Amino acid sequence: MAKPGDFYQRDRRWHPPALAPDYKTSVTRSPRLPLISLENSASETTGPVFGHNDIAAADNDLLTNFANPGESPVGERIILHGRVLDENARPVPNTLVEIWQANASGRYRHKKDTYLGALDPNFGGCGRTLTDEDGGYRFRTIKPGAYPWRNGINDWRPAHIHVSVFGSGFTQRLITQLYFEGDPLIPRCPIVNSISDPDAVNMLIARLDMNATIPLDTIAYRFDIVLRGRRSTLFENRMEGN
Amino acid sequence: MTHRLGYLKETPSQTAGPYVHIGLAPGAAGFEIYDQELGRDIAGPNAAGERIRVEGVVTDGTGAPVKDVLLEAWQANAAGIYAHPEHAGEVEDGFRGWGRVITDFATGEWGFDTVKPGPVAGRNGQPMAPHISLWIVARGINVGLSTRLYFDDEKDANAADPVLNLIEWEQRRQTLIARRSTRDGKAVYRLDIRLQGGDETVFFDI
Numbered sequence: 525m526a527k528p529g530d531f532y533q534r535d536r537r538w539h540p541p542a543l544a545p546d547y548k549t550s551v552t553r554s555p556r557l558p559l560i561s562l563e564n565s566a567s568e569t570t571g572p573v574f575g576h577n578d579i580a581a582a583d584n585d586l587l588t589n590f591a592n593p594g595e596s597p598v599g600e601r602i603i604l605h606g607r608v609l610d611e612n613a614r615p616v617p618n619t620l621v622e623i624w625q626a627n628a629s630g631r632y633r634h635k636k637d638t639y640l641g642a643l644d645p646n647f648g649g650c651g652r653t654l655t656d657e658d659g660g661y662r663f664r665t666i667k668p669g670a671y672p673w674r675n676g677i678n679d680w681r682p683a684h685i686h687v688s689v690f691g692s693g694f695t696q697r698l699i700t701q702l703y704f705e706g707d708p709l710i711p712r713c714p715i716v717n718s719i720s721d722p723d724a725v726n727m728l729i730a731r732l733d734m735n736a737t738i739p740l741d742t743i744a745y746r747f748d749i750v751l752r753g754r755r756s757t758l759f760e761n762r763m764e765g766n
Numbered sequence: 767m768t769h770r771l772g773y774l775k776e777t778p779s780q781t782a783g784p785y786v787h788i789g790l791a792p793g794a795a796g797f798e799i800y801d802q803e804l805g806r807d808i809a810g811p812n813a814a815g816e817r818i819r820v821e822g823v824v825t826d827g828t829g830a831p832v833k834d835v836l837l838e839a840w841q842a843n844a845a846g847i848y849a850h851p852e853h854a855g856e857v858e859d860g861f862r863g864w865g866r867v868i869t870d871f872a873t874g875e876w877g878f879d880t881v882k883p884g885p886v887a888g889r890n891g892q893p894m895a896p897h898i899s900l901w902i903v904a905r906g907i908n909v910g911l912s913t914r915l916y917f918d919d920e921k922d923a924n925a926a927d928p929v930l931n932l933i934e935w936e937q938r939r940q941t942l943i944a945r946r947s948t949r950d951g952k953a954v955y956r957l958d959i960r961l962q963g964g965d966e967t968v969f970f971d972i
Contacts (some may be wrong), residue, residue, distance in 0.1 A: 528852065539779045540908035547781075549906030553961050560933055567899050567914075568972045570850035572805075572864035580801055590799055607838040611774045618805075624789025634785045635796040636834075636871070650789045682908045686782065686789055692852075694840045695972045696910040697901055699910060701780040701794035706796065706821065716780060718908055724778045750774045 529565040529755030531695050533609055540718035547714045552752055564695065566661050567711075568641040569754075574620045574654060583652045586665035590648030597647035599628025599666030603736055603744040604702075605632040607659040608689060611753030615659025621749075622652040623663060630671030651765075664742065670709055681717065682709035685730075691751040702730045702747045779910065782903035786836045787868060794868050806868075808839060810860025810882040815844025815884070818953045820915065820944065821877035824869065824902065827962030831874025834904050839865040839878060846884035882917065882953075888928050895923035895930070897942075902959065910969045915957050916943045931948040933968055941967045 542554035562568065582589055587596055604623070608616040626632045626649065629641030633649050647666065655661045668683045684701045691697070703710050710716055710729070719725050727750070736744035787795040793803055809817075812844055820839075824832040841863050842848050847855035849863045857863070869876045880898075888894040895916055902911040924930055924943065933939045944955035960968045 536909075536971070538775055542908055544908060547906070547908070550781075551906075552830075553832065553904065553906035554827075554908075555911065555966055555969050556827075556962055557938075557966050557968075559969050561971045562929060562932070563889055564972070565894060565929075566842075566848055566853055566886055567840070567888075567894070567897070570853050572802070575852060578802070578804055583800060590797075609774060611776060613772060613774055617969065622789050625784065628847060632785045632788060633795065633797055634788050634900060648788075648792070648797060650792055650799060652789075652800075681795060686780075686784075686786070687896040688789060694899055694901070695912075697838070697910060698777065698779060699782045699786075699903055700777050701783075718780075719778050724775070727775065727777055728780070750777045752776050753773065 528569070531569065531693060531752045531754040534752060538721060538724050541715055542626065544714070544718035547718050550718070562723060568695040569693045571690060571692060571696070574618070576654065579654065580654050584663045586648065586651045586663060591646035595646045597627065597644050597666050599669075601664070602618070602667050602744045603662065603664055603738070603742050604685065604730065604737060604747060605660070605662040605733075605744065606746050606748040608655050608661060608749045608751060609659055610691070610751050615655070615657070616751055617655055617657045617659055617691070619655050620652060620690050621655060621661045622650070623665075623685050624650040625668040625685040626671060628666050628669050630669035641671060643671065645737045667704065672687070675714055679710075679714065682707045682708055682713050687702060687747075687749065689751060690747055693754070700749075701728060703728055704745065705729055705731050769770055772804050779908060781905060781908055782836065782910075784834045784905040784940040786834070786903060790836055790866060791868050793901065802864045804969050805838065805865045806839070808862060808865035808878060809843070810857040810858065813861045813881045814858060815881035816953060817820070817879065818882050819873065819877060819879050819957060820898070820955050820957070821950075822959060823874045823876070824904075824956045824961065825874075829963070831869070831960065832904055833869055833871050835873045835874070835876065836903050837867050837876055837888065838901045839867070839898050840901070841880065841883040842886045844881055844884045846886045874929070885923060892928050893923070893926070895920050895927035911961075912972050913959065913967055914942050914970070915955070916954060938968050941965060
């Protein structure tokens with residue numbers, strides 16, 4: 525019987541390095557000794573499994589999941605959608621996607637956020653969903669605002685949404701951020717610039733998707749997510765895989 | 767003529783930032799929004815094995831506690847089985863083996879309750895000592911950090927563990943081994959995680 529094999533090695537040059545001095549917090553929170561490379565065991569190839577009992581169907585609608593009845597959050601109403609694929613371009617179905625973000629004024633609903641921007645009484649700022657059999661996911665939300673942060677004296681984060689994805693093995697676990705096409709703050713951001721390859725940065729930019737908009741209701745952005753791939757088949761006469 | 771390989775590149779990681787709680791533990795951010803938050807009960811009520819508590823603190827390169835960490839734990843049950851369709855064997859009803867825990871905003875302390883895992887079959891069937899996989903994200907951590915927690919009362923299994931034995935520097939293996947004590951009659955294991963410095967925790971490229 526064929527079983528899935530090991531995951532491909534993560535290309536660490538494609539990811540930000542642990543130490544990115546212009547992103548100041550990384551200076552004291554970055555390991556300096558080499559990571560120990562591990563071949564996959566069951567501890568890495570397995571991971572938590574989620575089902576529809578874990579979440580509510582409405583959890584992916586940030587326009588309503590915290591709003592008072594009959595009210596809406598302030599801001600540009602958007603659909604955020606895309607597919608979760610692996611590096612072999614295969615869909616990753618039934619995987620948990622969680623997002624969180626600031627509201628339209630750039631303020632987070634978090635007791636540690638003290639920014640001047642107004643809290644929106646109708647916006648929580650988080651959502652979650654499971655991908656469908658085609659790897660597809662979909663949220664309704666509002667476009668977050670840019671906000672200043674204490675890094676440089678005058679650093680502003682581009683509008684962004686945080687995205688957390690699981691995949692099928694614990695080794696695929698990923699947290700990233702998506703940015704919005706055309707935002708002039710993207711190339712100025714020290715966190716974005718912790719990634720050296722412009723093609724890698726490009727993968728983090730959600731694209732305006734006019735075909736997915738709902739006229740007179742919601743504009744749309746598309747953001748596909750790629751998790752690590754794995755060798756196709758583990759043959760019994762080659763237990764190490766192909 | 768060249769042929770393009772049909773592979774995609776992995777989406778690059780970005781820091782979880784200081785407000786990771788909003789997305790993954792909104793109760794800690796100060797509001798209730800979901801019917802249930804995920805990852806609060808690792809073992810469930812039916813799991814066999816010894817009930818334990820696991821605790822620690824994450825410190826940065828200056829020795830200061832990191833107070834905005836989110837950790838995820840992934841472990842087998844007491845029989846060494848993961849709650850996953852690819853892993854042969856059954857787990858107890860309600861055993862997930864996965865947990866999510868945040869550090870205290872004031873002290874940086876974290877902790878979770880679970881059962882002690884059993885040995886797990888590693889590559890080529892070689893047994894691995896009981897361990898819990900940990901994944902750590904926080905502001906300033908650009909790619910989530912993977913490490914393992916082993917148990918100091920498993921000396922023989924630890925000495926034979928294929929992963930611990932990959933670590934050439936024997937003194938660094940100690941950074942992965944939690945110390946057992948007893949509090950109110952219950953086993954408590956403590957593992958402090960150091961992101962940087964002379965006693966930096968071993969992190970893995972998995």
